[in-house]
Amino acid sequence: MRRTLLLLALLAFGAPPALAQQQQTPPGGRLGTGLPVPRYVSLKTDRVNLREGPSKDHRTAWVFQRAGLPVEIVAEYETWRRIRDSEGTEGWVLHSLLSGRRTALVMPWAKGEVPPIPLREAPSDRSGTVAQLQPGVIANIKSCDGAWCRVVIVMERARDVDGYIQQDKLWGVYPNEKVE
Numbered sequence: 001m002r003r004t005l006l007l008l009a010l011l012a013f014g015a016p017p018a019l020a021q022q023q024q025t026p027p028g029g030r031l032g033t034g035l036p037v038p039r040y041v042s043l044k045t046d047r048v049n050l051r052e053g054p055s056k057d058h059r060t061a062w063v064f065q066r067a068g069l070p071v072e073i074v075a076e077y078e079t080w081r082r083i084r085d086s087e088g089t090e091g092w093v094l095h096s097l098l099s100g101r102r103t104a105l106v107m108p109w110a111k112g113e114v115p116p117i118p119l120r121e122a123p124s125d126r127s128g129t130v131a132q133l134q135p136g137v138i139a140n141i142k143s144c145d146g147a148w149c150r151v152v153i154v155m156e157r158a159r160d161v162d163g164y165i166q167q168d169k170l171w172g173v174y175p176n177e178k179v180e
Contacts, residue, residue, distance in 0.1 A: 032076025032095070040172050041083075042103040043069045050091035054080035061091050068138050070103045070172030086171045102141040102179060104151070104172030106165070110135035119163035123148035130163040139170065144179040 043064055050062040054077040064085075074090065075082035081098060084090045086108040106117055116132030123145065131153065133139075139151035144167055151170075153161045167173055 032078065032081065037076060038072050038074045038084075040070055040072050040102060040104075040174075041081075041098045042101050042172075043067055043071060044097050044099040048093055048097045050083070050089070050093060052091060054078065054082070054092045058092065062089060066138075068101075068103050068140075070105055070138070071098070073098075102172065104139050104141055104149070104170035105135075106133045106137045106139060107135040107169050108171050117165065117169055119151070119153065119161060119165055121163060123150075123164045127164070131161045133165070139165065139172075141170075141173060141179055144173050144177060146176045146178050149173060149179070 043066065046065055046067040048064040049060045050064060051058040052061050069085070071083040071085050073081045074084050077092075079095050080092045081095050082090060082092050083098075086105050107114070114135055116134060118129040119131040119133055120127040121130055122128075133153065137153060139149075139153055142150040142152060142162075144150075147167055148164045149167050149170060150162070150164050153163075155161060167177075168175065173179060
């Protein structure tokens, strides 16, 4: 009863940061790295099992098959990370299958016929276009200033393309986030 009242008070008046973090700790468990949650990372390999819970005893709900795919860590439990993909699918993966390398998807929410998205020479709509990108392309993030991101698109049979794209056209970086 006392714990319930404490939680209600915390919800009503806001919790001090340390106590708010403590309330997120899973029963009988501990938080993971202490890094900010949520945060974006990418898949390290081209085969990552998404599990229903934080252990190998839990059923595999999905298998990701795209190395470099950006995902958002929304919770941590020991060596497990609860992740969400660009479509909203959530589940648990082992931390060793994730990379801190920042990547983003170009407009994964775009459906149907969408004009190509310009990759610019400089962070300006008036700058020249170095490439035209389709929705769903993975971009390696080099930096973001809160409005524009400098990215590299890895090409399989051609040289990589380096340029700038408006930050709001990417999934894998938060609005106004600065990445260095």
